[in-house]
Amino acid sequence: MTMKDMLDGLPELNSPYALTSEQIEAYRRDGHTMLRGVAADHEVQAYRTVISGLVRESNDQTKPLHERDTYGKAFIQIINLWRKSEAVKRFVLAERFGRIAAELMGVDAVRVYHDQALFKEPGGGHTPWHQDQIYWPMDTDKTITLWMPLVPITEAVGSMTFASESHRKGLIDRIEISDESHKTLAQYIEGKGFKLVNYGGMAAGDATFHGGWTLHAAPGNPTDTMREVMTIIYYADGTKVAEPKSSAQRNDLNAYFPGQKPGEEAGTDLNPIVYRRQ
Template identity: 55%
Template sequence: MLDLKLPELTDYKPLTDAQIAGFRKNGHVLIPNILDKDEVAAYRDVINEAANKHNTEKRKLEERDTYGKAFLQIMNLWEVDQQVKKFTLAKRMGKIAADLLGVENVRIYHDQALYKEPGGGFTPWHQDQYYWPVDTNNTVTMWMPLIDITNEMGMLTFASGSHQAGFVENVAISDESETMLERYIKEKGFALEQPAAMQAGDASWHYGWTLHSAPGNLSKDTVREVMTVIYIADGAHVTPPQNKHQENDRQRWLCGLEPGELVASKLNPLVL
């Protein structure tokens, strides 16, 4: 294990009124320079080491289905690595999440390292909150590249304003969700927005209901390294699962909490 004096990330980064208003109107916002170059380099090392250690995907890229080709996904690294825990529970990012949502405090739902390999496939249209059995719309995913990336490497694409529709289709991320949700987006006329590039330490933030996708990684030899953290407003309750994925999440990320109980298991600590 790397033995580093990691940056604390306990200071706050104030947001502008325009950033907050844009997030709430469009369902997503790009906030630059949340981590500086030295900070992101330090955390990139520990996140990559932990992800490599805990990655369980052994199949070759061509042997996987659409979901498997979209990215390598290593979840809840903070639970098994004390150095990654400093990133996932960082007050700097937690305060941004709370300010965007307009709440006093947020809890962690889970983190995910998402690595789109060279030649990796597209990420189908989906809503993150399809998977979450919670009774609040005050949920947000932070998506932070650990290296500089361009749109040819698999940049997120958002359907602006789609969060306002809430739950759309009871369908997991798949070829089916790509077809169904792309048709829905065209019918509703949502504008599509995608950054041209992001620097390491920038982060995009999107509501749990914001429809989003990503193209494949067209680069020949560069892995798109991204770390994500999902935040939920404090005070949310567990809802009866609406699909098998929500039941899996209830058991795993909510430690089996029953419907009606507060989202406050040992895996959902307060951040601020």
């Protein structure tokens, strides 16, 4: 089969997903939401084969689980798969997903920051409490992450756990994902009395969306099957590059906005617009 034949056989993922006003309101109030059937089962399965195969090829983790640190135990992480495969590119740059991101945030257009596969191995550890946006050199609160399982996940594995309304606090702490972040932010969450929400089991093609400042964590994987998840991070078109406040942000600036400087409009060939409201 040629590459063209394979691409011709993949679903386009451009048809719109009808959001309700209640879903939009809930996202803006809580900083997260879960949407059923963002991709149909046959659509997910068509892309899962390519994505999971690419993750296996790209994974250079050789240490057994018990020898890794907390971050290493949390998941196999492969970033920007869309740059490695024309098939994955069609998934990551899908207009349907970008439109949902734009409508939830209430913006006219969105760009991709980057994608990342997050595969939690059998027996894999928990993902500590954190805020995604501490890593991102962007001067905006209009950022959002799609988190979509490519296989059904049971309640035992579950979705991520979100601290509702925590996004309203903006930056809480620059601490990176670690045992320290888990302990410090858990104490902060308890002190503020945020409501914790875990959406439980999810079907392949369901998706959660959460804001860049929304506190979240994820349980470990007590099952004997891989938790295969694909994520895509979006930001509002027109966002400016921020002055990096940490080495992590400097690294991200070089990796995802190469050649750009603080104050410039964020966007390179790595950050295509995937949806613009007509």
